[in-house]
Amino acid sequence: MKAVVTGASSGIGRALSVEMVGRGFEVLGVARNEAALRALREELGPRFRYAVADLSRLEGVERAAEAARELGEVDVLVNNAGFGLRKPLLEHSDEELVGMLMVNFVAPIALTRRLLPLMRRGSTVVNVVTGGIHVLMAGLPAYGASKIALHYATEAMRRELRERGVRLVAVYPGYVATAFHERAGSAPARFARPVPPERVARAILDAVERGRERVYVPGYVALLRVLGPHLPPVG
Numbered sequence: 001m002k003a004v005v006t007g008a009s010s011g012i013g014r015a016l017s018v019e020m021v022g023r024g025f026e027v028l029g030v031a032r033n034e035a036a037l038r039a040l041r042e043e044l045g046p047r048f049r050y051a052v053a054d055l056s057r058l059e060g061v062e063r064a065a066e067a068a069r070e071l072g073e074v075d076v077l078v079n080n081a082g083f084g085l086r087k088p089l090l091e092h093s094d095e096e097l098v099g100m101l102m103v104n105f106v107a108p109i110a111l112t113r114r115l116l117p118l119m120r121r122g123s124t125v126v127n128v129v130t131g132g133i134h135v136l137m138a139g140l141p142a143y144g145a146s147k148i149a150l151h152y153a154t155e156a157m158r159r160e161l162r163e164r165g166v167r168l169v170a171v172y173p174g175y176v177a178t179a180f181h182e183r184a185g186s187a188p189a190r191f192a193r194p195v196p197p198e199r200v201a202r203a204i205l206d207a208v209e210r211g212r213e214r215v216y217v218p219g220y221v222a223l224l225r226v227l228g229p230h231l232p233p234v235g
């Protein structure tokens with residue numbers, strides 16, 4: 001089985017790459033941080049290869065697709081790369097907004113379209129969204145908007161992929177202990193207890209193997225679908 005994992009240099013994508021190689025997958029990891037990808041290759045051996053690509057640019061998406069074509073076929077594509085910035089919407093520069101929409105929303109669709117010719121019936125696309133789409137993430141407004149766009153696209157994409165025999169797993173993590181928060185400029189949350197990225201990785205793979213369409217980690221994140229609209233803004 002062959003997989004492409006974006007955002008493999010850190011956090012959930014890194015943990016997923018480790019778990020997938022452990023379960024016998026060949027993994028192509030995609031990210032910008034070459035040193036981190038090289039270190040992972042040294043740790044995991046030849047079943048992990050990587051492509052250095054900036055998914056905030058279409059050239060980066062194309063570069064990732066070219067590397068995937070060298071695999072010959074793809075059984076699982078995980079659109080996991082993403083980032084947020086903790087600041088008011090109106091304080092984001094135009095470039096930050098465009099870059100965030102590219103990585104969090106456009107790249108998952110553009111990469112899926114490019115890799116579909118490599119995906120047979122029975123293959124799976126995984127989109128990592130966030131449980132935060134069900135509440136107003138006042139501290140990460142552009143991030144929230146980009147992930148809501150991904151959520152909407154994911155529901156549409158699931159129907160379109162089904163016609164080709166390709167499944168889509170949407171992942172809604174809660175608060176995960178990764179570099180995401182520091183990179184976004186967030187202080188550690190005082191009340192929430194983060195789940196380790198390895199737990200998210202295992203939940204994603206279990207969903208891929210068991211054919212589940214939506215994953216909430218931890219499970220109580222699913223309650224936000226109902227409670228979220230009644231909660232005050234978070235962050």
Ligand SMILES: NC(=O)c1ccc[n+]([C@@H]2O[C@H](COP(=O)([O-])OP(=O)(O)OC[C@H]3O[C@@H](n4cnc5c(N)ncnc54)[C@H](OP(=O)(O)O)[C@@H]3O)[C@@H](O)[C@H]2O)c1
Nearest residue numbers: 007009010011012031032033055081082130176178179180
């Ligand atoms: N942590 C949480 O609490 C949480 C909760 C809900 C959802 N999520 C989502 O989970 C996913 C993974 O995040 P994480 O928590 O694992 O954070 P992370 O440790 O910061 O990892 C983010 C990954 O995305 C990659 N990435 C960011 N910008 C990129 C770009 N321009 N081009 C290519 N790759 C890029 C990073 O690689 P490089 O920097 O090497 O490019 C890194 O590998 C994201 O989509 C995030 O929105 C996280």
